[in-house]
Structure formats: C-alpha cells, structure tokens
Amino acid sequence: MKAVARSPTTSLGEEIVARWWRGEYGFRGALLRTLLTPAEALFRMAVWLRNGAYDGGFLGAAKVGIPVVSVGNLTVGGTGKTPVAGWLVDELLRRGHRPAVLHGGYADDEPALHRVWHPDVPVFVRRDRVESARRAIACGSTAVVLDDGFQYRHLHKDVEILLVAAESWTPRPRLLPNGPWRESPAGSLGRADLIAVTRKTGTAAQAIEVMQELRQISPETPLACLHLQPSGFRRGTGERAPPGGNVLAVAGVAQPALFAENARSAGADVTDVLVFPDHHPYEPRDAERILAAAAGRDIVMTAKDYVKLEPLLPQERVWVLLQRVTVETGSDALARILDGLPA
Secondary structure, eight states: OOEEEOOTOHHHHHHHHHHHTTTTTTHHHHHHHHHHHHHHHHHHHHOOOOHHHHHTTTTTOOOOOSOOEEEEESSSSSOOOOOOOOOHHHHHHHHTTOOEEEEEOOOOOHHHHHHHHHHSSSSEOOOOOOHHHHHHHHOOOOOOETTTOTTOOOOOOOOOEEEEEEETTOOOOOOOSSBBBOOHHHHGGGSSSEEEEEESOHHHHHHHHHHHHHHHOOSSSOOEEEEEEEEEETTTTTOOOOOSSSEEEESSSOHHHHHHHHHHHOOOOOEEEEEEOOOOOOOOHHHHHHHHHHTOOOOOEEHOOOOOGGGGSOOGGEEEEEEEEEEEEEEHHHHHHHHOOOO
C-alpha cells in the first residue's frame, strides 16, 4: 500500500500532534512532552477539581424525568461512540421506548448519521443537553441517548456506559495536551455503570487483556466487550457488494489507519488512503481532490464521511463501509441495565 497521503485541506498541526502522541518524533517529541508536563498537570488538576465538585455535591446534575442513557469515553475520538449510541437506540426501541438522541453540536456528521440510521427518532443538537432533553420530552420521547456524554455532568444519567478502545488502551495515559486522554482511568472508571471495551481491528484476546486490566482498576464495575465489525459495503446507488479492483480510501476520522484495515478485512483492495481531519466539513474542492487522487478507481469511506460527501461525488464510484455492533461478552450485564430502565 502506498504511504498515507495528507489532503492539502488537512490541518498540518493536527497531523503533527497525532504523530507526536504516537511517539514518532523521538528525542524532539520527548523534549516537547517534558516542556508540556506542567500544562498536563494543570489540566489533570482542573479535571480532578471539576469531577470532585460534582462528586461532592457542590455542582449538581439536573434530572429531567425520563431515563437518560449516556455513551462516552476518556479519549479524543476513536472508540465508536456514535455506532454504539445507534445500537442503544435500537435496543431501547426493541424494549418499547420512544427514544431521542442528544448531541453536543461540535460536529455535523454524527447527528446526520443518527438521522440516517433512525429517520423516525428525533435528534437534538445543542450544547445545553438539559434543554435538549426537555425538548425531547415535549416531543413525546420516553428515553434519551446521550452521544459523547461521559464528561457532560450537568445532566443526570440513569445509565453511564464508558467505552475503552482495545487498540489504544494504556494503563499509563498522557492527558491533554501531552496525549489524547481527557481523563485518567484511575479517577474516572468508577463513575461508569458499565465499561465496554470496543474493538475494531484488535483481537478478542487483546480485548480480554484490556478487560483484565480494567477490572484491576475498577473491580466493582460490570464489563462488556463490543466488536464494531465490518459487515460489507453499500454503493452510493444502493447496491450491496464489495468494490472491485483496487480502491482509494477516504478517511476523515480519528484513526484513519484502523478504517483502512477494516475496509481491507471486509474485502476492499485498499491501495492508498487520503486523510482529512476528523469531522472535516467537505467542500467541492475536497471532492475534486478526492476524484483526482482516485484516478478512475472506486472510492471507499465511512458512513460518517459519506453523509457529507454524498452530494459532492458520483454515487456509482462511492462505496460505504457498513458496520454492526456485536456484543461478545457482557450481554447479561447490558440487558440487566437496559431492562431496569423505567418505562
């Protein structure tokens, strides 16, 4: 496979930061980490003080009168929050609820995906998710799913599901700005009602190893493992089949290499990858760049990218990687938690 190409519209700063977090800059990277250690310490202290204010009752969480199911993580992207949130919507529908989805409004692609997956489920997008929950109640919703809600503590959650990616887990994480972690596991896992290890390209054995380490940190918290599994391709025109010949992968996601690997495992011959920033707002010039890089080949992408690129690219050239959530372990714990929600 050719080296991953960075689009001219990709932030060079984002690429440098991602590579630095992965430890690719040797001595220079280590020196920068040392220089930023005080900033990381200040961030860690701020997180600790904020969480302590909520845990100690100095800051309150609003109750809205219907069950709130939250899905979140401890890092900047890459754990599968949105597909798991979509899966939870299906589970609530199956249990007779009329759910709504609440999103913080920092990106357009994820709310658009929820609307595609569940056209009849309302999606509320705003920073004030307490107000969004109240609007959902006014629309007749009997439960809400909070997408990326672990750090949003102003709204009371009946169920807090914390996702940990098997591929990026480390027991000694670096917090922002020295790494992609928003909170330390040691101080945060206990807030979760269930910790779900997600895996995309990681093995089942790797996920089990991560679960064992998490159990040592938070022995009382139930655990599950979710496989975010490729389930084939859909052409933009609707056909379900694998793309033929070698293809260009377009990735505007947090971990483009994982997407490319998933696409290959689903049957696509990915020969190179064009990378855009996570949540990139695609424009016509981006579509021109993609078509030029494809050079007549078909193009594969995530559903998150497709909802923004659909009006910009010829649909007969586009293939979307489909994904399903499979519960590998912990199904009983998940069922108990969801079955226990008031109707």
